[in-house]
Amino acid sequence: QVQLVESGGGLVQAGGSLRLSCAASGRTFSRYAVGWFRQAPGKEREFVTTITRSGGSTYYSDSVKGRFTISRDNAKNTVYLQMNSLKPEDTAIYYCAASAVQGFPTEETMYAYWGQGTQVTVSS
Numbered sequence: 382q383v384q385l386v387e388s389g390g391g392l393v394q395a396g397g398s399l400r401l402s403c404a405a406s407g408r409t410f411s412r413y414a415v416g417w418f419r420q421a422p423g424k425e426r427e428f429v430t431t432i433t434r435s436g437g438s439t440y441y442s443d444s445v446k447g448r449f450t451i452s453r454d455n456a457k458n459t460v461y462l463q464m465n466s467l468k469p470e471d472t473a474i475y476y477c478a479a480s481a482v483q484g485f486p487t488e489e490t491m492y493a494y495w496g497q498g499t500q501v502t503v504s505s
């Protein structure tokens with residue numbers, strides 16, 4: 382199994398930045414693609430971004446493209462989400478997840494392992 386723990390969330394003003402971290406346990410971390418999802422109150426969880434096993438390819442939802450950057454350091458078993466130009470609509474609980482699916486998994490069902498989530502609140 383892969384255990385994931387998110388950190389780095391908090392309260393930030395609109396236009397500000399946050400960097401989330403997803404720390405993974407286990408020696409098979411590099412076998413998994415890792416994605417970030419988010420869930421706002423009263424809404425369904427939505428896909429944000431994903432990164433391939435090697436970190437060579439990334440994919441972003443249209444809502445965050447150009448503002449968010451996902452990266453990974455397999456030597457540290459960590460994936461990062463750099464969030465810039467934050468908007469109030471980015472407010473949500475952010476989850477990282479690991480997937481064995483090839484390509485760019487964008488659906489919740491494609492991810493087997495999930496972190497506990499970290500709260501990001503963007504004030505207007």
